[in-house]
Amino acid sequence: MLQLSVFLENTKGRLAEVLNLLAEFNVNIRALSLADTKDYGVLRVIVENPEEVAEKLKDRNCVVKLTPVWVLRVPDRPGGLAEVLNKLVSEGVIVEYMYAFVERENEQAQVVMRVRDTELMQKAVKKYNLE
Amino acid sequence: MLVQEELLNGLRRTVEQVLKAPYYQKKLAEVGIHYPSDIKTLDDFRKIPLTEKEDLRQNYPFGLFAEPMDNIIRVHASSGTTGKPTVVGYTREDIKLWAKIVANGFRRLGITSKDVIQVSYGYGLFTGGMGIHYGAEELGAVVIPMSGGNTAKQLMIMRDFGSTVLCCTPSYALYLGESLAEAGISKDDLKLRIGVFGAEPWTEKMRKEIEARLGLTAIDIYGLSETMGPGVSMECLKCVGLHIDEHFYPEVLDPEGNPLPEGEVGELVITTFGKMGFPSLRYRTKDLTSISYGTCSCGHTGWTMQRVSGRVDDMLIIRGVNVFPSQIEEAILSVGGIEPHYLIIVDREGPLDTMEVLVEMSADTFNDEIRELEDLQTRIKQRIENIIGLSTKVRLVEPKSIPRSEGKAKRVEDRRKGKI
Numbered sequence: 001m002l003q004l005s006v007f008l009e010n011t012k013g014r015l016a017e018v019l020n021l022l023a024e025f026n027v028n029i030r031a032l033s034l035a036d037t038k039d040y041g042v043l044r045v046i047v048e049n050p051e052e053v054a055e056k057l058k059d060r061n062c063v064v065k066l067t068p069v070w071v072l073r074v075p076d077r078p079g080g081l082a083e084v085l086n087k088l089v090s091e092g093v094i095v096e097y098m099y100a101f102v103e104r105e106n107e108q109a110q111v112v113m114r115v116r117d118t119e120l121m122q123k124a125v126k127k128y129n130l131e
Numbered sequence: 132m133l134v135q136e137e138l139l140n141g142l143r144r145t146v147e148q149v150l151k152a153p154y155y156q157k158k159l160a161e162v163g164i165h166y167p168s169d170i171k172t173l174d175d176f177r178k179i180p181l182t183e184k185e186d187l188r189q190n191y192p193f194g195l196f197a198e199p200m201d202n203i204i205r206v207h208a209s210s211g212t213t214g215k216p217t218v219v220g221y222t223r224e225d226i227k228l229w230a231k232i233v234a235n236g237f238r239r240l241g242i243t244s245k246d247v248i249q250v251s252y253g254y255g256l257f258t259g260g261m262g263i264h265y266g267a268e269e270l271g272a273v274v275i276p277m278s279g280g281n282t283a284k285q286l287m288i289m290r291d292f293g294s295t296v297l298c299c300t301p302s303y304a305l306y307l308g309e310s311l312a313e314a315g316i317s318k319d320d321l322k323l324r325i326g327v328f329g330a331e332p333w334t335e336k337m338r339k340e341i342e343a344r345l346g347l348t349a350i351d352i353y354g355l356s357e358t359m360g361p362g363v364s365m366e367c368l369k370c371v372g373l374h375i376d377e378h379f380y381p382e383v384l385d386p387e388g389n390p391l392p393e394g395e396v397g398e399l400v401i402t403t404f405g406k407m408g409f410p411s412l413r414y415r416t417k418d419l420t421s422i423s424y425g426t427c428s429c430g431h432t433g434w435t436m437q438r439v440s441g442r443v444d445d446m447l448i449i450r451g452v453n454v455f456p457s458q459i460e461e462a463i464l465s466v467g468g469i470e471p472h473y474l475i476i477v478d479r480e481g482p483l484d485t486m487e488v489l490v491e492m493s494a495d496t497f498n499d500e501i502r503e504l505e506d507l508q509t510r511i512k513q514r515i516e517n518i519i520g521l522s523t524k525v526r527l528v529e530p531k532s533i534p535r536s537e538g539k540a541k542r543v544e545d546r547r548k549g550k551i
Binding site: 007008009014035040042044058061062064065067097 | 494497498499500501502505528529530531
């Protein structure tokens with residue numbers, strides 16, 4: 001799946017501006033994470049039709065990037081995420097960053113994951129039959 | 132005023148000397164000057180094309196030296212408009228002359244062999260440290276070759292050795308003054324009486340502040356490596372302007388290169404007398420000032436220039452170091468993938484200049500991993516620091532966030548104005 005990332009300067013109201021743009025494009029955000037440093041941040045979102053949304057944002061002077069990420073379903077109970085991660089670690093997968101969200105319809109926990117080596121991840125997902 | 136013929140003879144000797152460099156032979160032949168005797172009037176001299184930093188760059192490193200390398204005993208360099216510095220060379224006689232010029236300026240200030248002179252200008256390729264050092268030695272004073280930095284030690288030695296004269300950049304003088312309390316030293320523990328400060332522009336307000344903090348009389352000194360180094364001109368205790376030493380012939384020109392009358396502000400252009408290794412012929416300082424001829428009650432007769440009021444080009448002086456926006460641009464572009472949209476913000480926090488470079492992100496350079504962005508930031512910072520030799524902050528910003536005027540990006544925002 002492609003995640004949409006937007007570069008954000010750490011200025012007052014900048015995040016709201018970008019979110020307003022997404023609202024204007026009638027885009028629903030399924031998952032979101034915000035990474036920040038002293039001077040700038042990176043907004044990462046999972047949306048429908050990320051390519052299309054990326055183009056629209058570019059037209060409005062946003063620096064955007066589409067990054068391939070993995071979205072995995074995890075058991076919504078204590079230790080659920082740890083279980084999945086342990087499996088990945090045993091296959092040598094290195095996680096760059098991740099964030100979680102809950103799908104409303106089926107009350108399922110899901111994590112968005114960016115990993116360093118896609119091939120290892122593919123192998124791991126196959127081996128343990130992860131979704 | 133110098134008798135016209137005496138002046139022309141001096142200029143002819145300088146022309147004779149520069150003609151030893153093939154580059155000058157060609158340049159002067161283009162305006163019909165093949166021999167020194169072709170300079171018959173001052174108007175003939177004014178036909179000579181001006182020399183610029185670019186001429187030095189084209190002849191990097193030693194192409195404009197007028198003496199064989201065997202006769203050159205020292206080189207100095209200052210920052211060029213791009214990565215390569217501009218290099219100048221001195222013969223043994225040049226070094227002696229330079230020392231004499233600095234010593235003469237010091238004498239006008241009443242500095243003698245009884246003084247203890249602390250030289251806190253940087254020693255190295257920069258002319259500040261060694262230029263003042265040799266002048267102070269020529270005078271027979273005790274010289275403390277401190278160089279810049281290490282403020283606590285500077286103050287300790289200043290007190291313990293009983294320094295009576297301090298030489299450094301005015302911003303560093305102010306910093307030393309502000310650091311006294313922290314070092315547990317009172318102004319009264321010091322024997323300072325005169326400070327000779329230069330290599331960057333400063334204001335009357337700053338002079339008052341330094342004088343109050345360090346308990347000395349603060350004096351302005353001017354110079355640039357391309358014409359010698361510090362000592363080209365220096366104030367006397369009257370502080371009515373900077374007296375230009377007799378080994379320099381100043382002209383003040385309008386933007387079209389026409390000479391301006393006394394008292395009018397234009398670009399200072401300097402020709403040296405008696406300098407052999409690297410004679411300067413109508414060298415463009417790019418500094419704006421005015422000059423006047425006369426006799427001062429201190430005993431100096433000749434040209435006096437006013438404090439430099441600005442620059443013709445976009446050169447910045449940050450903590451005494453010359454910085455051109457083009458150098459920053461070169462550094463940014465060398466990192467790769469970055470668009471050359473940047474803004475240099477120069478500010479003053481307390482007494483110290485600070486520099487921050489804003490760099491616009493582009494789709495190519497953007498990576499959604501913070502680690503990668505920080506890495507990019509660090510690479511840009513290191514490139515800049517390598518090229519200009521000053522620490523800087525780098526901040527990544529969004530595209531088009533740097534203001535553009537008339538389609539061209541504004542490169543510099545100097546917020547130091549109005550601050551001391």
